[in-house]
Amino acid sequence: MDSEELIQTAMELLVPWALKVNRPEGNRLDVFVEPHHLKEAVKALVETQWGYFSALTGLDQPPAEDGATEGHIEALYHFCRGPVVLSIRTSVPYSNPVIESICDVIPSATLYERELMEMFGVVMPGTPSTDRLLLADDWPEGVYPLRKSFTGLGEQKLEETDGNAA
Amino acid sequence: METQRKFIVPIGPQHPALKEPGHFQFTVDGEIVTDASVRLGYVHRGIEKGAENRNWTQNLYLxxxxxxICSHVHATALAIGVERLAGVQAPPRAQAIRILMAELERIHSHLLWLGVAAHEGGFDTLFMYSWRDREIVMDLLESLSGNRVNYSVNLIGGVKFDVEDKHRDAILRGLDTLEERTRHYLNVVTTDRTFLARTRGVGTMSRNQAELFGTVGPTARASGVARDVRVDAPYEAYTLFPVNLVTDEGGDLMARFVVRTKELFESYRLIREILDHLPSGELTVRVPRKIPAGETVSRVEAPRGELFYFIKSNGGEKPERIKVRTPSLCNWASVMQVAVGHKLADMPMILSGIDPCFSCNDRMVLINRGSSSQVWSWDELRRYGIEYYKKL
Structure with a gap:
């Protein structure tokens, strides 16, 4: 199958859940879905063996400065097959950052989910482990370093965590 | 008493001698591993966050x-992605030099791995020989770039140095020696009986497992998965110099040794071909300081497998987001699943079999429920593995 056929197959598979479909580059397909549809969409890919789960990217969209819009976290589930990169994208608000885990479909996703949880503060029901993967054990709860609002722990917090460690 | 013999074996995180720290916890029932988990991040440096405060050029260095070990492919993945967003392409000669360096880097990485893996299995002669031979390619990398690590080949828009005739001759001479030595190594890893006792049928991962876990690189190819970014989505000069895929159906540790060793021959062949048909022309193109807004995915084949970059620009001098997924992360996920059911004595070889960018494992605490606990080092675990197999 050439990349055009691969993209067409993926589009047909994901049509039931797609809010929007985008072709940012020749070999790429972005499919936007609702958070509660994400797992079903992933399942459809796995069941038909369309490619493999390659990466999970988190993107922070901070709230507007005047507070008119709420901040969102966007999660991009990248699947690769041959030259094609398919990204299933879903966006959740800060107030309800919940995306169901896909680990019972793809067991190895646990490492990626642990990273998304600790770096962006996404809650992932059903994930087998919520342990820290990359951040330090004494990293303060509720501080998500890859959100744009994070600019450092500040001296006081650093001292506190040093104290805790000792 | 027998029923109480369940151990949890934490290994790591510190190891002063090797490259990177990690922490593993194996639950064992007697000899057999029944559960495995991993904790990474001991050398997490916040590079993805740091990228958002640096301009595109500074990020190349970061x-x-x-x-x-594979510094060049990281810079290449980033440079290709940024060039794509900027709508430019490195000149043909620069593209060829990029993949020439990438293949030299692959040779040094595979030889380094061969030595480390042999050492974990107790074959220190092979370790010493392969690292001695690796010096040949290290010298070549240094003579080309001036550096043994972090070659700093790339600019956004091209490469910094040219490959001249004197380099060409030195590379060809080096490759001849390496090829002869590699033939010897292939012979050792496929015929040496003590070696095969540690690798054949150990850590087997079926093709289906490898597919499902998203395994990449030589680890995937040793399970018969035809997956190589250089072949699936050729980038830079790989379109001019196609790669022959090396796979093996074995799926065990032995297959991982065979695949990596055979890939060395493929790298030698590619480098000779590149040197014979090096395109002429410029080494760089101009790229604006501000990169147009957009998103791109840049994938390259690192020595350990697919390296994945997601790059987002907001039109400024600094990136909005750069996400890096390294091949070891994919392979960790798979090896933790495969470890279950194997003997504790096989863990050093199984872990090093994926060529992880790890190295850790200084401490190991043996907890015997209801009795005394004991502290082991990685070195003791390694020796335990070697002694265990000596008795068989």
Missing amino acids: FERICG
């Missing part, structure tokens, strides 16, 4: 320092 990302080259993600890994000391």
Whole structure:
């Protein structure tokens, strides 16, 4: 199958859940879905063996400065097959950052989910482990370093965590 | 008493001698591992966050320092992605030099791995020989770039140095020696009986498992998965110099040794071909300081497998987001699943079999429920593995 056929197959598979479909580059397909549809969409890919789960990217969209819009976290589930990169994208608000885990479909996703949880503060029901993967054990709860609002722990917090460690 | 013999074996996180720290916890029932988990991040440096405060050029230097073994592919992945967003392409000669360096880097990385893996299995002669031979390619990398690590080949828009005739001759001479030595190594890893006792049928991962876990690189190819970014989505000069895929159906540790060793021959062949048909022309194109807004995915084949970059620009001098997924992360996930059911004595070889960018494992605490506990080092675990197999 050439990349055009691969993209067409993926589009047909994901049509039931797609809010929007985008072709940012020749070999790429972005499919936007609702958070509660994400797992079903992933399942459809796995069941038909369309490619493999390659990466999970988190993107922070901070709230507007005047507070008119709420901040969102966007999660991009990248699947690769041959030259094609398919990204299933879903966006959740800060107030309800919940995306169901896909680990019972793809067991190895646990490492990626642990990273998304600790770096962006996404809650992932059903994930087998919520342990820290990359951040330090004494990293303060509720501080998500890859959100744009994070600019450092500040001296006081650093001292506190040093104290805790000792 | 027998029923109480369940151990949890934490290994790591510190190891002063090797490259990177990690922490593993194996639950064992007697000899057999029944559960395995991993904790990474001991050398997490916040590079993805740091990228958002640096301009594109500074980031090239930052990302080259993600890994000391495969530094060049990181910089290449970033440079290709940024060039794509900027709507430019490196000149043909620069593209060829990029993949020439990438293949030299693959040779040094595979030889380094061969030595480390042999050492974990107790074959220190092979370790010493392969690292001695690796010096040949290290010298070549240094003579080309001036550096043994972090070659700093790339600019956004091209490469910094040319490959001249004197380099060409030195590379060809080096490759001849390496090829002869590699033939010897292939012979050792496929015929040496003590070696095969540690690798054949150990850590087997079926093709289906490898597919499902998203395994990449030589680890995937040793399970018969035809997956190589250089072949699936040729980038840079790989379109001019196609790669022959090396796979093996075995799926065990032996297959991983065979695949990596055979890939060395493929790298030698590619480098000779590149040197014979090196395109002429410029080494760089101009790229604006501000990169147009957009998103791109840049994938390259690192020595350990697919390296994945997601790059987002907001139109400024600094990136909005750069996400890096290294091949070891994919392979960790798979090896933790495969470890279950194997003997504790096989863990050093199984872990090093994926060529992880790890190295850790200084402490190991043996907890015997209801009795005394004991502290082991990685070195003791390694020796335990070697002694265990001596008795068989």
